[in-house]
Amino acid sequence: MVPRNFQREETLKMKSQILSTVESRLSAALQDLTAIIRDHGEKCCEEYSSAANKALQMMAAGTDKTREGIAARDHADALSADHTALDVTVSVGDIVSEALGRIRRIQATRVKNAAVANLLIRIQESPLGRKH
Secondary structure, rough: OOHHHHOOOOOOOOHHHHHHHHHHHHHHHHHHHHHHHHHHHHHHHHHHHHHHHHHHHHHHHHHOOOOOHHHHHHHHHHHHHHHHHHHHHHHEEEEHHHHHHHHHHHHHHHHHHHHHHHHHHHHHHHHHHHHH
């Protein structure tokens, strides 16, 4: 028969491996999201602002129904979609970052609990712990 303490340790190791795998993948995802935002964020915001202003100016001038005006509006709409996608990416990055924080707190708690459990087992198994 396998000692209960051994089974508990094996279960904790398995859970720790799962958490480590999740943490590793989330860390990689967060790095990818950060790279996307860094590479495209500022440029996208500037282009969107410029295209939206051009479309508004054409509308104010009454030339928004021309081929050029429609193209300017379509371009601004496309950049608006890109801008929205980057906003979503930032939100997802925040969520992933929070999840990583929670995973790291869980891992730290497990390490602390395992240390306390091992200490209690040693105390119980020691000659001093057996005296009544």
